Amino acid sequence: MSFRNFKMVSYVVYGRGSFNQLDEILAPQRKAGAPMIFLVDHFFEGKALPNRVPLRGNDSIIFVDVSFEPKTKQVDALAQQLKDSFGTISGVIGIGGGSTMDLAKAVALMMTNPGSSADYQGWDLVKNPGVYKAGIPTLSGTGAEVSRTTVLTGPTRKLGMNSDFTPFDQIVLDPELTRDAPVNQRFYTGMDCYIHCIESLEGTFLNEFSKSYGEKALQLCQKVFVEKNGWDDACDDQLMMASYAGGMSIAYSQVGVAHAVSYGLSYLLGTKHGIGNCIVMDHLEEYYPAGVKEFKYMVAKNNIDIPKGISKGLTDEQFDIMINVSMGMKPLWENALGKDWEKIMTREKLRSLYEKL
Ligand code: NAD
Ligand code: ZN
Numbered sequence: 001m002s003f004r005n006f007k008m009v010s011y012v013v014y015g016r017g018s019f020n021q022l023d024e025i026l027a028p029q030r031k032a033g034a035p036m037i038f039l040v041d042h043f044f045e046g047k048a049l050p051n052r053v054p055l056r057g058n059d060s061i062i063f064v065d066v067s068f069e070p071k072t073k074q075v076d077a078l079a080q081q082l083k084d085s086f087g088t089i090s091g092v093i094g095i096g097g098g099s100t101m102d103l104a105k106a107v108a109l110m111m112t113n114p115g116s117s118a119d120y121q122g123w124d125l126v127k128n129p130g131v132y133k134a135g136i137p138t139l140s141g142t143g144a145e146v147s148r149t150t151v152l153t154g155p156t157r158k159l160g161m162n163s164d165f166t167p168f169d170q171i172v173l174d175p176e177l178t179r180d181a182p183v184n185q186r187f188y189t190g191m192d193c194y195i196h197c198i199e200s201l202e203g204t205f206l207n208e209f210s211k212s213y214g215e216k217a218l219q220l221c222q223k224v225f226v227e228k229n230g231w232d233d234a235c236d237d238q239l240m241m242a243s244y245a246g247g248m249s250i251a252y253s254q255v256g257v258a259h260a261v262s263y264g265l266s267y268l269l270g271t272k273h274g275i276g277n278c279i280v281m282d283h284l285e286e287y288y289p290a291g292v293k294e295f296k297y298m299v300a301k302n303n304i305d306i307p308k309g310i311s312k313g314l315t316d317e318q319f320d321i322m323i324n325v326s327m328g329m330k331p332l333w334e335n336a337l338g339k340d341w342e343k344i345m346t347r348e349k350l351r352s353l354y355e356k357l
Contacts, residue, residue, distance in 0.1 A: 143247025
């Protein structure tokens with residue numbers, strides 16, 4: 001038996017207004033002549049937040065388009081652009097949702113690793129530590145702020161650059177930054193956390209470490225989406241900590257059926273992670289009865305639309321692509337259904353599940 005020895009984020013600052021400490025936090029990381037690069041979610045272009053970014057010297061803000069989830073091509077282009085413009089840089093700071101944070105992690109790694117980010121999709125393939133990187137979430141739920149992966153869509157697969165070099169050196173958890181997120185988006189990303197908790201707590205990989213974090217994260221999600229009527233600052237505070245704890249929970253376990261199926265949707269149809277998970281979760285009574293019941297309650301209570309009928313009209317070939325991608329997520333299925341998962345989740349069974357979505 002070998003126990004996972006996982007690398008964690010080195011520094012964490014939490015609190016309303018902690019974003020204002022960024023200049024001070026970055027100061028010791030600055031190298032002469034090498035700028036800090038701030039990758040900022042394009043949602044904030046023209047808003048107040050970019051004016052609060054502590055630019056020094058030849059630092060730059062690059063607004064990143066996250067209309068689609070990050071691609072290896074996008075990562076490679078950004079890293080090349082930075083090498084061409086600056087040679088070396090002091091670090092990459094990602095300010096945004098999970099997509100922007102993943103881009104920041106991947107670009108920081110690609111500043112020091114040769115080739116394409118597609119070469120490093122997998123487990124422990126990254127060779128060199130990247131440049132300094134910090135993550136600042138503006139949406140809560142993915143756990144990308146604490147994870148050791150950065151999920152990328154490449155030429156042949158959707159898979160993370162999973163390595164000990166991937167976690168951020170610093171995260172800034174300032175719940176004020178999530179305040180203006182649209183209700184639907186906040187729900188979808190929040191449900192990513194809720195689903196992480198259910199998949200971790202109901203999984204066969206569970207141990208007391210992941211259970212402790214998973215239970216806490218679940219409780220915080222319930223406070224926000226089940227107990228509370230309306231949204232207030234406390235909800236932002238709680239959901240940000242739920243995301244962190246949910247991420248810590250899966251660090252020592254794995255996600256499960258909703259994620260495995262949702263990966264197929266996003267690979268074929270480009271369905272975004274949060275909403276894709278919700279679309280799938282809506283049909284998983286068989287695997288997570290209590291979680292799905294509560295999920296449906298939260299959807300109704302928060303007045304959220306979950307798209308239906310997205311697999312209508314797909315060809316056999318397209319179903320096969322989704323099934324292949326999903327079946328490839330072996331650790332997720334093993335966590336969800338046990339070692340003999342292939343006997344339980346056959347291609348036929350998975351096909352009928354996709355047909356319901
Ligand atoms: P996102 O980053 O894809 O952003 C969704 C939308 O919300 C975008 O249009 C964005 O511009 C907008 N947005 C972001 N912050 C906002 C704010 N404060 N106010 C208004 N709009 C805002 O959404 P997400 O759900 O946070 O992240 C999903 C991504 O995270 C996927 O690419 C997924 O693969 C990745 N992910 C990574 C991990 C990991 O461990 N690395 C885990 C789960 C998900
Ligand atoms: Zn997720």
